[in-house]
Amino acid sequence: MGKAAIGLVSLASLALAGCGVPGQQGGPNGLERGETLLQVSATGQAETKPDEANISVGVSSIGATSEAATETNNQKINAVVGALKALGVAEADMQTQQLSVSRIGYGANRNKFEASNTITIRIRDVSKAGAAIQAATRAGANLLSGPDLRVSDPEAANKGAYAAAYKTARARADTYAEAAGLKVVRVLVIRDGGAGAPPQPMVAYESADMVAQRAAPPPVFAGSDRSQVSVSVDFALAPK
Numbered sequence: 345m346g347k348a349a350i351g352l353v354s355l356a357s358l359a360l361a362g363c364g365v366p367g368q369q370g371g372p373n374g375l376e377r378g379e380t381l382l383q384v385s386a387t388g389q390a391e392t393k394p395d396e397a398n399i400s401v402g403v404s405s406i407g408a409t410s411e412a413a414t415e416t417n418n419q420k421i422n423a424v425v426g427a428l429k430a431l432g433v434a435e436a437d438m439q440t441q442q443l444s445v446s447r448i449g450y451g452a453n454r455n456k457f458e459a460s461n462t463i464t465i466r467i468r469d470v471s472k473a474g475a476a477i478q479a480a481t482r483a484g485a486n487l488l489s490g491p492d493l494r495v496s497d498p499e500a501a502n503k504g505a506y507a508a509a510y511k512t513a514r515a516r517a518d519t520y521a522e523a524a525g526l527k528v529v530r531v532l533v534i535r536d537g538g539a540g541a542p543p544q545p546m547v548a549y550e551s552a553d554m555v556a557q558r559a560a561p562p563p564v565f566a567g568s569d570r571s572q573v574s575v576s577v578d579f580a581l582a583p584k
Contacts, residue, residue: 403420
């Protein structure tokens with residue numbers, strides 16, 4: 345997985361308050377006598393390259409009877425699965441998404457039956473996503489959607505964002521303390537604001553027939569996902 349490039353976005357909200365009763369030790373919010381409370385909220389961002397892709401591939405077949413449509417479809421989907429396995433996709437990374445058999449009630453195939461089988465495959469190397477699409481369509485897949493590009497370990501990707509958020513909060517606190525003629529003496533509380541949902545990369549979709557006609561696999565660009573986390577920190581300020 346690529347290294348995260350860290351960007352900072354600061355949203356500071358502060359509250360300056362006295363420590364309560366003069367002369368009292370261990371006042372509200374954990375403040376000592378003569379200390380002032382400063383509350384700062386900040387966010388941090390990290391950009392990470394997706395390292396896996398999810399693709400839905402499937403086969404739809406038409407037959408005079410439900411049995412005929414199903415048998416034909418089973419043969420085709422097994423060929424698709426075989427092509428993906430030959431490419432290195434493990435069976436554990438394949439999951440059946442939908443199976444259906446239905447009578448067609450309109451058009452040239454009215455009163456015939458349509459059978460379909462769609463599976464989701466997990467490609468653990470984004471650089472092989474195009475080859476997987478090509479292998480599936482060449483083997484007979486005529487249903488295709490994706491790829492859905494993801495970061496396999498979002499918590500690890502967010503580590504840089506967590507650090508960035510705290511550093512931003514501390515820098516803000518130092519700035520406000522300096523302006524008020526004070527200094528930061530303690531960190532009282534750190535509140536994790538959680539991670540926001542990263543924006544999904546935009547992917548152009550093509551029909552399976554268009555993909556199958558290509559001599560080379562379709563390009564799949566990983567791009568990058570941006571994750572964002574927030575933190576709230578309570579600082580104790582005191583005179584210099």
